[in-house]
Amino acid sequence: MAEEMRIVLRNVGKIDPLKIEDYINAGGYKSLEKARGMDRGELIEEVKKSNLRGRGGAGFNCGMKWSFSYKLETDQKYVVCNADEGEPGTYKDRIIMMNDPQSLFEGMAICGYAIGSNKGYIYCRGEYPYVVEHLNKAIAQAKDKGVLGDFDIEVRMGAGAYVCGEESALIESIEGHRGEPRFKPPFPGVEGLWGKPTIVNNVETFANIPVILEKGAEWFKNIGAASYPGTKVLTLTGDVVNRTYFEVPTNVTIRDVVFGLGGGIVDNKKFKAVQIGGTSGGFIPEELLDTQIDFDSMSKIGAALGTGAVFVMDETRDIVDIVTRITKFFEHESCGKCNPCREGTKRMHEMVERINNGTGRVADMDLLENLGGVMSVACLCGLGQAAPAPVLTTLKHFKNEFNAKLN
């Protein structure tokens, strides 16, 4: 059976998050000190070598991302932490920020030193005003202690827009605009916040950095799956016995997660499906449960690790009803900037809802597949590209449930 392995959650329950001395006594800020004694290029090389890949969903090599900004000569660069976790079923970043905020700051400050930036922003979602307050208290302590040196961190709060989890939309929001994604390239690493090179990483990604520096890239890259090493914090929801969070090495299987740590299905009912990575993730049927949760294994089965949300559905759940709810989510959260997403999410919801109501047409099934295919390539940002995944994967694995509502 899978066992937990705590890297980013190493201090949870062991330190008082609002007592910086606790963090320092647990070895905190030693990695920042070590980093500052290193050559910047070598530091980035070390992060790159660890093969730490983004934990927000996109899975890009973290050190590689840093290297894009590092190379540029400019008067100002920025480090931005994406704490806008809006994927339904996800609350891992809240757990990290509430339990170990200094770990996040240390990771950001290491990034700041590496790329040559003295200013960091944490963009925290508007649903978490209590997290913002908590972070501000913790930042004040770090400033008092002087542990961050000349690196400044400021918290900005979002206001309820899922799309702001997309890095360029998030940057627009910090700039005080509507949170609409930008055309890329240029990527934020080259031209980001106020046109300056900007590294945007997820909370969980930053929280890994101090440990990688402490124990070395070699140690880290041997944990979990080779192509996506380390651990992942998962949050379990739905019809699973243990509705809680776990941190596991990335080579555990979905079955281990749901039936091992998750404790199986509530009331001993049968498993029907699991959706991983948030509401934009694919639905996974029983026969694919032995897949490893790492980024590439999940991509191979047409699913995603995403944020690590694990939404379990038992045999009694109505897949088409749940997918209807999900398509409504995307219609609501589409920012409206690009046509394929604005119109596509609306029509997709319309058709799925029709099928769910019993007024669908057989032709809707083909139209849905066609529309989903177009959206996944034609939408401007990840929101629209991922929005059809729940529809397309359920049409593939649970087509009988759609058919049943057509007759």
Add this chain to the structure above:
Amino acid sequence: MSDYTTIIDSYKDKPGGIIEAYHALQKEYNYIPEDAITAAAEAFGMSPAQAYGVATFYSYFKVGPRGRYIIRICESAPCHVAGAEEVVSALESELGIKMGETTADGKFTLEFTECVGQCQATPIITINSKPYEDMSAEKIPAVLAEYK
């Protein structure tokens, strides 16, 4: 009404500070007063259309009056399967209003929301952003009593 210009002015020098200013206004009034939009546009060097554009883009901002207590019900998939609909019915019948409406005394407003990140204990409602876990129709009267 205390002057919103003071609130707005305190964020004027913050780059991109209009969103922070809107948050501060909502903290004071629970909504963004319509006139404050024009004032914010001026303070941040934007056109009123742009300042409106920002205020209306984000679902947590509301231009114009609403209730003192904003009750939000999460309708994302994990809350949906956990029985959010029954919680909605209970809130509607308890308050005598429909979703999206405000009680006649201006005290409560009912709004739908997407995930609020408290998915360990679904279904979830929030009252002025404070989460209430594992909600059910039976628990609603007691929760509301805290605010009546």
